[in-house]
Amino acid sequence: MTSKEKIQQEIEQTLQCLDGAKRAEANPFLFTRIKARMDRKANVWERSFSFISKPAIAVAIVVMVMAVNGWALWDNSGTIEPITTADPNVSELANEYNVVASVDNYDYENLTNE
């Protein structure tokens, strides 16, 4: 028998070696492990939900959110100044290309008339 034939024989035998293979058996405690995982998962949700839904915690969260909003409004009131002039560089560029660069004046009629 030549080596090529021997190799072909090996290939055939290898391809047939799964014939009659038995089914691998799962862990006998698989259900217990699944149950434990599901309980752990449920516990995490339960614990976080029960913590958030405690009246004291819920009220504290609402008060905190309102306080942060109030502070943000108070902090920003009067600090925002309207921009009345455009950047000189931008104006220059706009003039060069014949474009209105003002941010507070959208005078479309005059623009089209020009």
Next chain:
Amino acid sequence: MINETELIEQLKQGDETAFKTIVEQWKDMVYNTILGIVQNETEAEDLAQDVFIKVFEKISTFKGDSKFSTWLYRIATTTALDHLRSKKRKKRFGFLQSLGGDGDEKESIPDFHHPGISLDNKERAAVLFKAIDGLPENQKTAYTLHKLEGLSYRDVSEVLNTTVSAVESLMSRANQNLRKQLEEYYNKHYK
């Protein structure tokens, strides 16, 4: 003994006893399918747990259009293939990291020994499993379901949601690819 339909109805109601019966009845089938695809016993056990948790959570979506076992095979094969994809992604990321750093360690994949193979075929089967691992996903799934789970081409086609002739073609291509890989292996190792 409760029949399959009743069992599924009870599981839809969240019955734990029904769930336990389902796990006990189908755990070997799920585990063996996953093991054939991922070729690692620890990972296969974790994934089998994932499959049954999915079954518990998604049983309401099972309409009974196909057999329950077909539905279960679909979840098992999808879960196993998803796992392999994410493992491959991590490996690629690890490779990129090793290019930039201290990684000159090359991971060698250990031989996989399926517990259902007889001792005298063990080494031969390890060679075959390595070749199966190199098959494209759909060929690997069809081959595993047919060879390890003993499903007919019709059953495989139902799991893969395709036609019998498509499965025949998948199996023929899988055999061709395996022959090619085995020929390379034996040319290198056979003296």
